[in-house]
Amino acid sequence: MGACCSCQMGVTHRGGVSYHHCSRHKDKNGQVLAIGNRGARVRLQGSTKFVSMFTRQGRKGTNQDAITVWEDFGGNSGVFYCGVFDGHGPSGHKVSRYVRDTLPSKLSWLFIDSHVHGKAYLKHDHGSDDKVIDVSDSKDPVLSSWKTRIAKSFKEMDHDLEANSRINSYTSGTTCVSILKHGDNLIIANLGDSRALLCTIHGDELHPIQLTVDLKPRIQSEYERIKRCGGRVRAMGHEPSIYPVWMPDQDCPGLAMSRAFGDFCLKDYGLISVPNVYYHKLTNQDEFVVLATDGVWDVLKNDEVVNIVGSVKKRSMAARFVVDYAVQAWRHKHPGLKTDDCEVVILFFKKRPSLAKSAPEAEAANLSAGPDSDLVNGK
Incomplete structure (x- = not known):
């Protein structure tokens, strides 16, 4: 089954997402929205002009993945927060959803509280437009400040999870890869082995740039x-x-994985909840960013993913196409294994996609029929 909107959203501190909003707000297409702090619009599925989201349960049991997109994040028009969370362990589905619903509020309030730093950051010149900066290696005081603030919010998130008596997170946890886009500034925070992938255009070719390291x-x-x-x-x-x-x-x-929220049985033995933080200044050549769980990256290469997205004429179908390709690749490459949960969020940077090489119409039609088609992808 494909994704459906979950209403398991709890109240978060300082004006986060509340449960009763989840069933009361719909966009013009009838997709369910929740309202976050300072009026941010929270999505758990669907698409907009700039976003495509899709998740498909694997064959290992409960879908433990969770996704979210917050538009007008922190009360700032045009700011996006996107997050992908891959749960694991007996209560992994509860952990991933709890972190999905709680972490964005922590990050948005840090964003608001550091308003002066934020302004300085957004105006800062970081040199080469094509460079992805590992903030841990940067001597820039503004980037270092953001690294500290993001790490603090992740630490608080882990403490909240441990204190939550309703979720047994001793042997359960979740990874997290998330991005914050403000204008031409892209901040990436990664915890675990999900991945963020940037697509840029070199000449007439789509070119993948891996923004994170699989931890x-x-x-x-x-x-x-x-x-x-x-x-x-x-x-x-x-x-x-x-x-x-x-x-x-x-x-x-x-x-x-070597980093995660939860899994407190290992927190004294080297597992940490400290994210790697990266920065990239977007250019006109940058087209979109893909966030996906390891169920996708285990079977699809970076260039395959950007070409799949680039071949889709209808943006609303882009995330589903990636998931469907991944499912077919699982069946082809690992016929004896159960398919993993696959989850994708795509954030497009432009109102209209640039021209790119398209997959044959017949192939695209077969793929859109769903994961039970006979087409084998991911070659």
């Missing part, structure tokens, strides 16, 4: 931190290519 335990710096804290990183016999994180004296929980 897996095998990355040297992540591995060393986990080992220093007493955690274990090792593969099991039935999955020799995957190196999860384990507790020092128990073969659990076997976490396939």
